[in-house]
Amino acid sequence: MSLRLLTAADFRRLPWQNGRGTTLELVRHDDATDALLWRLSIADVVEPGPFSPLPGIDRVITLIDGDGFDLDFGGAQPGLALRPFEPLAFSGDWRTTATAVHGPSRDFNVMTARGKLSAEVEVAGTELPPAELAYVYAARGGVTVTAGDRTVRAEAGELIECRGSEPIRVEADEPATVLAVRLCRVDGAPMPGK
Numbered sequence: 001m002s003l004r005l006l007t008a009a010d011f012r013r014l015p016w017q018n019g020r021g022t023t024l025e026l027v028r029h030d031d032a033t034d035a036l037l038w039r040l041s042i043a044d045v046v047e048p049g050p051f052s053p054l055p056g057i058d059r060v061i062t063l064i065d066g067d068g069f070d071l072d073f074g075g076a077q078p079g080l081a082l083r084p085f086e087p088l089a090f091s092g093d094w095r096t097t098a099t100a101v102h103g104p105s106r107d108f109n110v111m112t113a114r115g116k117l118s119a120e121v122e123v124a125g126t127e128l129p130p131a132e133l134a135y136v137y138a139a140r141g142g143v144t145v146t147a148g149d150r151t152v153r154a155e156a157g158e159l160i161e162c163r164g165s166e167p168i169r170v171e172a173d174e175p176a177t178v179l180a181v182r183l184c185r186v187d188g189a190p191m192p193g194k
Contacts (some may be wrong), residue, residue: 001164002161002162003160006160012025020049038113038183045106048101057091058092058119060090060121062087064108068084069098069101074096077094121180124136128167133161134181135183136179145162
């Protein structure tokens with residue numbers, strides 16, 4: 001089992017495709033042709049506006065700070081209000097817009113290449129089932145992750161990458177504020193290396 005701590009030194013800030021803000025990219029992995037396989041990131045939403053179009057990408061967004069905003073999916077499905085720590089899956093193909101912004105908000109984003117990978121995002125409990133590749137994000141407070149004889153501690157805003165097939169124990173300073181992301185290949189092939 002491999003546990004790796006990712007901190008601010010590993011992250012990078014990038015402009016949105018639509019030019020209306022920036023994203024803090026926590027981790028990204030591309031395939032051999034430089035096409036996105038998966039990405040985890042944090043974005044600040046401070047005003048209404050369109051999301052960048054991401055054809056062929058599946059998304060899961062989770063409000064982690066602030067009062068949130070309403071989402072309109074251009075008729076692809078009914079609009080709704082994003083609620084704290086309730087992951088919401090949608091297609092990057094949809095014409096998505098943040099409509100009513102109820103105050104400055106921050107969200108956690110998971111993007112995966114449709115047909116190649118799938119992502120499950122949830123508020124972490126005390127134990128995660130085995131996964132070939134998982135990430136544990138400390139949205140507030142710190143978190144300690146243990147797998148086998150390995151233990152890693154992350155502070156708020158940091159990420160732990162977990163590779164292997166052992167169960168993962170999670171101890172959060174502030175329960176219900178730690179997100180777990182499990183990634184798997186749709187074709188069952190092994191996940192690419194880091």
